[in-house]
Amino acid sequence: MRIHVTYTGGTIGMVKSPHGLIPGADMRGWLYRLLEETHMHGEDVSFTELDPLIDSSNATPESWQMMVDDLRAHRDDADAFVVLHGTDTMSYSTAALSFALSDFDKPVVLTGAQHPLGVIESDATANVTGALNAVMDPHAHGVGLFFGHHLFAGNRVTKSSSWAFEGFSAPMTGPLARTGTPWHWYPLNDEGEGWNNPQPYRRHDVPVIDMAPGITAARLEAMTHPLPEAVILRAFGVGNVPNVEPGLIDVIADVLQHDVPVIIASQCQQAEVLLGHYETGDAIARAGAIGSGDMTLEATYTKTVFLLSQGLRGKEFTDWMTRSIAGEISLEP
Ligand code: ASP
Numbered sequence: 130m131r132i133h134v135t136y137t138g139g140t141i142g143m144v145k146s147p148h149g150l151i152p153g154a155d156m157r158g159w160l161y162r163l164l165e166e167t168h169m170h171g172e173d174v175s176f177t178e179l180d181p182l183i184d185s186s187n188a189t190p191e192s193w194q195m196m197v198d199d200l201r202a203h204r205d206d207a208d209a210f211v212v213l214h215g216t217d218t219m220s221y222s223t224a225a226l227s228f229a230l231s232d233f234d235k236p237v238v239l240t241g242a243q244h245p246l247g248v249i250e251s252d253a254t255a256n257v258t259g260a261l262n263a264v265m266d267p268h269a270h271g272v273g274l275f276f277g278h279h280l281f282a283g284n285r286v287t288k289s290s291s292w293a294f295e296g297f298s299a300p301m302t303g304p305l306a307r308t309g310t311p312w313h314w315y316p317l318n319d320e321g322e323g324w325n326n327p328q329p330y331r332r333h334d335v336p337v338i339d340m341a342p343g344i345t346a347a348r349l350e351a352m353t354h355p356l357p358e359a360v361i362l363r364a365f366g367v368g369n370v371p372n373v374e375p376g377l378i379d380v381i382a383d384v385l386q387h388d389v390p391v392i393i394a395s396q397c398q399q400a401e402v403l404l405g406h407y408e409t410g411d412a413i414a415r416a417g418a419i420g421s422g423d424m425t426l427e428a429t430y431t432k433t434v435f436l437l438s439q440g441l442r443g444k445e446f447t448d449w450m451t452r453s454i455a456g457e458i459s460l461e462p
Contacts, residue, residue: 130265131173133207134160135199137192137222138182139215141242141253150245152182156213159246163254169261175206185215185222185241190330190434193225197330200230200237209264210237213257216288216296219274223283225330225431227272227455231323236269239283240276243296252277252294259308268306268314271455279304282318284428284457287398300399301423301459319460321453324439333437337361337430339396346376353380359390359433359446361426368393368402368420369409382416390446394421394429401459419450421458428457 136142136156144153157176164174177199183192200210214222223239230237240260246253260275272283277295285299306314334357338349353360362381364370370393371377385391393413395402401423404414414420421429432454436446453460 130209131175131207132209132211132261132264133175133177133200133203134211134213135196136176136178136182136213137185137196137215138179139185139213139219139241140245141213141215141256142182143245144247150184152184154246156246160257163257167258175203177203183215185218188215188218188222190225190332190438193222193229193431194330196222196226197229200226200233204233204235208235209269210235211257211260211264212237212239214239214241216241216243216276220283220286220288220297220425220427221431223272223274223286224425224428224457225435227282227284227457228324228432228435229327229330230272231321231327231455232325236264236271236273237283238264238269238273238275238280240274243292243294255294262308262312263306266306266312266314270317271320273305278308280306282456284431284455285318285425287425287427289398298398301401301425318456319453321455321457324454327435328439330434331438333358333434335359335361335430335433335437337363337426339363340365340370342371344371344374344377346374346380349377349380353384356384356387356389358437359392360384361392361394361421361429361433362418363394363396363426364402364410365396367400367406367410368395368404368413369407370413372409372412378412378416381413381418385417388443390433390450391418392421392429392433392450393418394424394426398425417447419447422451424458432457
């Protein structure tokens with residue numbers, strides 16, 4: 130089987146510097162030595178190192194596009210693809226890639242590590258060999274994220290620990306597979322409608338704003354002006370926003386009236402946004418806010434940027450936000 134590995138940066142390949150960890154390890158050499166000692170010895174493995182290698186906290190939509198471009202450039206030379214990535218924003222990248230590669234038709238698995246590969250207790254070897262096993266398995270499908278002992282759908286996963294070797298979880302769907310002898314594979318989530326001929330990711334002005342008890346209309350007004358291209362509001366529970374705070378709902382309604390979509394997400398990791406379930410969510414629903422359903426924040430944000438990058442606005446944008454492109458949202462039965 131032919132495998133292509135794209136190395137983007139992250140702790141996995143970092144070394145110490147006077148100001149903290151920075152990319153610098155010989156990832157290519159380490160990877161080929163690792164493969165030589167396994168049953169993958171002799172497999173056809175190609176390797177790209179993106180330039181510059183980054184701490185994934187520095188990733189932008191342009192970084193997502195660099196990954197998409199590298200994967201597409203090697204589309205015909207490999208059967209399966211592994212991307213080595215920092216953990217901080219890996220779940221944003223996996224969600225972003227799932228939308229941009231819904232027509233790719235070959236499995237892609239991202240992984241990284243909590244500890245650099247040169248550290249004795251590092252999880253780098255386990256995660257990279259796990260990602261390789263996952264992507265070479267006949268069950269492998271779409272864009273996934275392997276970490277710890279689990280494979281997750283790339284647009285259903287979130288970083289849930291900054292230190293644990295099981296650093297990721299998929300709160301709404303659970304994993305696609307877990308390691309073991311043999312691995313255990315779970316049924317696939319919905320695959321979505323797909324997207325033909327996706328336009329490249331571009332950076333868009335989309336603030337993610339958290340509600341907190343005591344937020345005032347003046348503060349929300351300041352956070353939403355000048356008007357951005359869309360707003361993601363992380364509300365409470367099933368999508369509730371304080372409705373007795375003077376002027377607060379009016380700020381949201383005003384943003385919507387200027388044709389700026391407002392997407393209501395939840396601060397709960399395990400959530401299904403149901404606007405209108407309570408009076409506190411009803412007013413914003415009537416004003417035209419869009420509920421994010423059971424999407425992760427990462428899927429909600431990257432989908433917003435994806436749809437804006439496709440040139441969608443107004444009703445078309447709203448419509449696609451609640452449709453499934455790549456299995457990122459559960460649809461009403
Ligand atoms: N800051 C690092 C990154 O995301 C963290 C890691 O890889 O674990 O690139």
